[in-house]
Amino acid sequence: MKIKEALKIKELSRSEKEYILSKLLNEDKIFLHLNPEFEFDEEKFLKIIELRKKEYPLEYIFNEAYFYDEKFYIEEGILVPRDDTEALIDVSIKELGDYVKQEKKLTITEIGVGSGIISITLAKKFPQFRFIATDINPKAIEVSKINAKTYNVNIDFRLSNLLDEVKEKIDIIVSNPPYVEEEWNYEPLKYEPKEALFAKDSGTFLLKEIVKEGIKRKVKLIICEFGYNQKELMIKFFESLNIKNYYFYKDLSSNTRGFVIKF
CATH class of the missing domain: 3.40.50.150 (Vaccinia Virus protein VP39)
Known part of the structure; x- marks a missing residue:
């Protein structure tokens, strides 16, 4: 799957898709915008999309949450x-x-x-x-x-x-x-x-x-x-x-x- 194709998936907001891709590819948003043709293995990305469609918290998926401009570790439970x-x-x-x-x-x-x-x-x-x-x-x-x-x-x-x-x-x-x-x-x-x-x-x-x-x-x-x-x-x-x-x-x-x- 190409980055531009991933960003066209309708179920989630663009910002959330950008966040997921940035985490999976270990790249920032600038990379995503400059490399729309970049291809990646979509398996993990699509699994996360399915979890999010079921309202499973994104914070649990990546074990992090942002609060008061700081990042905190978090997990299910x-x-x-x-x-x-x-x-x-x-x-x-x-x-x-x-x-x-x-x-x-x-x-x-x-x-x-x-x-x-x-x-x-x-x-x-x-x-x-x-x-x-x-x-x-x-x-x-x-x-x-x-x-x-x-x-x-x-x-x-x-x-x-x-x-x-x-x-x-x-x-x-x-x-x-x-x-x-x-x-x-x-x-x-x-x-x-x-x-x-x-x-x-x-x-x-x-x-x-x-x-x-x-x-x-x-x-x-x-x-x-x-x-x-x-x-x-x-x-x-x-x-x-x-x-x-x-x-x-x-x-x-x-x-x-x-x-x-x-x-």
Whole structure:
């Protein structure tokens, strides 16, 4: 098959086909444009096309995902990073920046570390703070350690439900927990770990548990991502606990995507 023929396949976007070809041929996009007649063995390319037609994540195929302009290792069994979560990073950087001059020592804990993208990105930005990250999935801890080593950041990873294995004092909780409603049947999600996606109580169960943990631990700050349609549910929950000092933030598509609570 020639490059120009591969790029004419209709099922995928041009950019995705270019990415696949670049990975398979170990060449950049400029090479693809300058060599349309270049012939290659199409077997692997066509297999990938078939997988993508079934919505199998491209990130699992090449074991890499891009987040906040950096590349992270990923594999099946780990939640695929989403661009929407970059809004969580932006808010976290803003909020943590306020503590840089005020506090010499802070312990920041991420609940549900996944591939490590949040803790690692923040640890690179704030090396003066201590980071602890938990997850119930042993594979998530393993993958996060690989990524942390790549970026040479010091994070204490722990296999734990919420903060069960974190006994020391913590100051800030950051989390992108499972928040998809259990009733939601979205076909592409079938390849990703259900425990990293779905939650009870219209998707808010773990969000509420994290807030209660934060109150119990007397933290200074909680930053969480949630579903675009969960704002009103969380407002009612905050009111039930008499939480008043909070705000919501939006993602890149201007959807309400998370909350920040200050104590």
